[in-house]
Amino acid sequence: MKKKERQAILSKIIQEHLVHTQEELQGYLHEYGLKTTQATLSRDLRELKITKMRDEYGKSRYLKLSTETTGDAQARLFSALKTVTKSIDIVEFLVIIHTSPSYGNFLAAALDDLRNTPPTDILGTIAGHDTVVAFCQSATQAQTVAGFLSDHLRLQ
Structure with missing residues (x-):
């Protein structure tokens, strides 16, 4: 074969x-x-x-985690979101993403690959065991980022 x-x-x-x-x-x-x-x-x-x-x-x-476009950072992020994300919340200028246990760092790395790229224009991330905090410049930008991520998320 x-x-x-x-x-x-x-x-x-x-x-x-x-x-x-x-x-x-x-x-x-x-x-x-x-x-x-x-x-x-x-x-x-x-x-x-x-x-x-x-x-x-x-x-x-x-x-x-990545299927057809392994070199594409945005495709990797969408694949990661669909695979490990449980929920997305917003607090002021922060986007809080809850993941399956042990996947916080993994998802944060996928987000960091798109740092400073609209509409995922985030300043940076902090990750824990099952949570990622993405820092945005404003509450409006946090809404935009959370909406963009939610549009590409299928909760399982």
Whole structure:
């Protein structure tokens, strides 16, 4: 099987199953009739930008956050929002984003990649375990940023 086909199957498995270990992943691949070495699997995961992160229960699992436009910071942000965001609140010039546990820093990094880029024109972020605070220049800008983020969010 060609590399592209193998990687397409790998992406499908990650999207459809909660996979916690490479051994589990190899088991799913085996169900598709694929046998891979650990080195090949690791390389495929790296090329597909599939990472291991903690879920809301604190258990590590594989997750692909960026799909078609891996180089696009805005697409990464939208993917991250849809994957980990629980809610968005506004307090004066602050946008408070509540995430699944362990994802605060991850989402803050995605927001920071778009710092000073309208309409996500934020001054900076501070992240905790499950919360991101984005600082805006004004309450009006906070409303704009929160609205922009909410427009691209599908709460699960």
